[in-house]
Amino acid sequence: MPGGPAESTAPEAWNLSFMTLEWVGDIDGALHILDQTLLPGSQQQRILEQPSDVIEAIQQLAVRGAPAIGVAAAYGLCLASRGCEQIEQVRERWDAAIAPMRQARPTAVNLHHMVDRMNRVATSPAAAELDGVSLRVRLLEEARAIEAQDQHFCRAIGVAGADLIPEGATVLTHCNAGALATAGQGTALSVLYQAWRNGKRFRVLADETRPLLQGSRLTAWELQKSGIPVDVICDGASGSFFQAGEIDLVITGADRIAANGDAANKIGTYTIASLARAHDVPFYIAAPSSTFDFTIDGGEQIPIEERDAEEIWNVSSRQRPAARIGYRNPAFDVTPASHIAGWITEAGVLKPPFLEIR
Numbered sequence: 001m002p003g004g005p006a007e008s009t010a011p012e013a014w015n016l017s018f019m020t021l022e023w024v025g026d027i028d029g030a031l032h033i034l035d036q037t038l039l040p041g042s043q044q045q046r047i048l049e050q051p052s053d054v055i056e057a058i059q060q061l062a063v064r065g066a067p068a069i070g071v072a073a074a075y076g077l078c079l080a081s082r083g084c085e086q087i088e089q090v091r092e093r094w095d096a097a098i099a100p101m102r103q104a105r106p107t108a109v110n111l112h113h114m115v116d117r118m119n120r121v122a123t124s125p126a127a128a129e130l131d132g133v134s135l136r137v138r139l140l141e142e143a144r145a146i147e148a149q150d151q152h153f154c155r156a157i158g159v160a161g162a163d164l165i166p167e168g169a170t171v172l173t174h175c176n177a178g179a180l181a182t183a184g185q186g187t188a189l190s191v192l193y194q195a196w197r198n199g200k201r202f203r204v205l206a207d208e209t210r211p212l213l214q215g216s217r218l219t220a221w222e223l224q225k226s227g228i229p230v231d232v233i234c235d236g237a238s239g240s241f242f243q244a245g246e247i248d249l250v251i252t253g254a255d256r257i258a259a260n261g262d263a264a265n266k267i268g269t270y271t272i273a274s275l276a277r278a279h280d281v282p283f284y285i286a287a288p289s290s291t292f293d294f295t296i297d298g299g300e301q302i303p304i305e306e307r308d309a310e311e312i313w314n315v316s317s318r319q320r321p322a323a324r325i326g327y328r329n330p331a332f333d334v335t336p337a338s339h340i341a342g343w344i345t346e347a348g349v350l351k352p353p354f355l356e357i358r
């Protein structure tokens with residue numbers, strides 16, 4: 001394998017060969033997203049012009065991943081008053097947009113934090129002095145600040161975690177916690193990008209991540225573009241790789257982390273964390289402070305999204321089970337803090353009670 005940081009092809013946050021989301025234009029602009037439902041077969045943009053377009057895109061997982069959902073929601077709220085000039089109309093549209101945007105998906109807390117942050121600006125004493133257009137300018141500024149902050153968090157997470165990757169390691173990841181899941185270079189994958197840039201050489205096992213295949217469709221696509229070697233494995237296969245001593249480290253992202261460190265992430269994460277613990281392999285969560293929910297004490301209070309059963313059975317007809325079978329499709333599970341070796345954040349590799357980011 002080629003060595004040395006100079007030869008690295010890992011993408012910089014400012015030099016990705018794709019864009020996950022981008023606000024195009026001024027206050028009457030629109031949110032452009034890469035439609036992740038079509039990857040990796042087709043790289044197409046979707047243009048979102050109304051809050052309902054953003055909600056639909058979030059629910060369909062056209063834009064997905066906890067930090068990216070938060071940034072998309074912030075811009076989505078800016079779309080509510082598109083074309084409006086009168087302050088009364090701006091406020092009326094804003095008030096109507098807040099609750100549906102906040103409820104677009106239940107588990108990733110970044111969505112709630114960013115909607116609340118935007119609403120604090122809209123309802124601040126300073127905003128009460130503004131006319132309609134000035135308020136819209138201020139709200140767009142805030143959405144841009146949220147995006148820039150997420151990019152900064154991603155880079156800092158990479159720097160904080162890069163030294164955890166041993167030279168020559170095999171790293172297992174689950175779902176997609178990369179540039180496709182954030183406004184920047186990802187969380188779990190940011191650690192890998194930074195380590196690669198630092199000259200470390202390693203390989204990645206990407207769980208396929210049933211039912212929507214974020215691992216095989218998105219993580220493998222993203223890593224392949226970066227030049228980091230990646231193999232996709234079936235979700236059920238990781239146990240045998242642990243048993244064979246082939247996994248040195250696990251890193252995943254998270255959708256919500258409780259005050260005690262319990263972390264919700266894509267369904268199947270707890271299984272891997274349990275295997276990692278059984279085989280004495282360190283399991284890390286990489287997530288920005290915006291993914292922490294200090295209002296809840298433990299993971300049992302994290303709401304878990306149940307998605308449509310069709311996602312499970314909508315596979316090729318040969319793979320479809322018998323008719324009239326029941327399904328359950330929880331999209332996330334909770335990994336207890338006891339299974340987590342460290343929480344890689346923009347403020348360093350932390351442990352509960354996370355005083356550095358409270």
Ligand code: MRU
Binds near residue numbers: 061067181254266
């Ligand atoms: O249902 P998804 O694809 O939005 O789930 C995404 C995940 O579980 C990610 O691991 C998590 O949001 C962290 S993204 C940096």
